[in-house]
Amino acid sequence: MIFALVAHAMGYLIHEYAHSVFAWALGWMKEPFGIDYGHASVNNFIFLDDVDDNVDYAPIIASGHGVSAAVIALAGVFVGNAAMYFLLYALLCTSAVKSRRRLTSFVYWFSLMSAANVWGYVPIRALTTHADMAIAAKGLGISSWALFPFLIVPALYIVYHFFCRNFAGVYSTISSGERCCLAMLIALTAFWYFSFFAGNSAVSGSYGLIAQIFAILSRYLMFPLAVIWLTSRYANGHGVQNVE
Known part of the structure; x- marks a missing residue:
């Protein structure tokens, strides 16, 4: 669980830094890492709920540089998370990582947080009146709605890639072939991907009705379905053993 929390923090910060670095590179921020770290609270320390990219998009768009605003807005998801996910997957495929169980576990959780962060934006918060995708x-x-098809295709591919290729390549190493460990890995993987990243604010309706529907379906339908699918695919006699 410690690995998951640290990986979540890293994935979150890299997402926000991607925004700020692109904003700085395009001349709209004074510092490349000048994000807003929010208030000093336990919840913010653990989950970084108050951390924000600190980019002021309004003057960028108002000055006629809408494309720059879109690039900055999309950088968080597609550079900070999607590109990072595939980089981490490449690391998981190296012998230097595969030969070390703890390192494999950490890189796996980091890759999950990167992939699931994409899911949290597309489709969950892609059709809203505010936040990154709306700004883009x-x-x-x-x-x-016009932008959505271009976002959902890579987002769904990442879902497929994560569960069918990434998880398939590491579950045996991380669980050490023990059925109880694999059950925990499956449950936590599905929870973080489809429940945690559905987002309480989206579930409560803060991002509008469509985002709320997507978030509720993710948390209460996709989460249990993912557990069932992963269990049927990987836990029924595929490289695991019972622990007496």
Whole structure:
């Protein structure tokens, strides 16, 4: 669980830094890592709930640089998370990582947080009136609905890649072939991906009705379905053993 929390923090910060670095590179921020770290609270320390990219998008769009605003807005998900996910997957495929169980476990959790962060934005918060995807659509001068098809394809591919290729390559190493460890790995993997990253704010309706529907389906349908699917695919006699 410690690995998961640390990996979550790293994935979250890299997402926000991707925004700020791109904003700085394009001339819209004074510092590349000038994000807002929020209030000093236990919840913010653990989950970074108050951390924000600190990018002021309004003057960027108002000055006629909508494309720059869109690039900055999309950088968090597609550079900070999606690109990072595939980089981490490449690391998981190296012998230097595969030969070390703890290192494999940490890199796996880091890759999960990167992939699931994408899910938390697309589809969960892709069709809203505010937040990153809405800013990107506004910057490009199109509706969120028009942008959605271009976002959902890579997001769904990452879901497929994570569960069918990434998980398949590491579950035996991380669980050490023990059925109880694999059951825990499956449950936590599905929980973080589809329940945690559904987001309480989205579930409560803070991002609008469509985001709320997506979030509820993710948390209460996709989460249990993922547990069932992963169990049927990987836990029924596939490289695991019972622990007496």
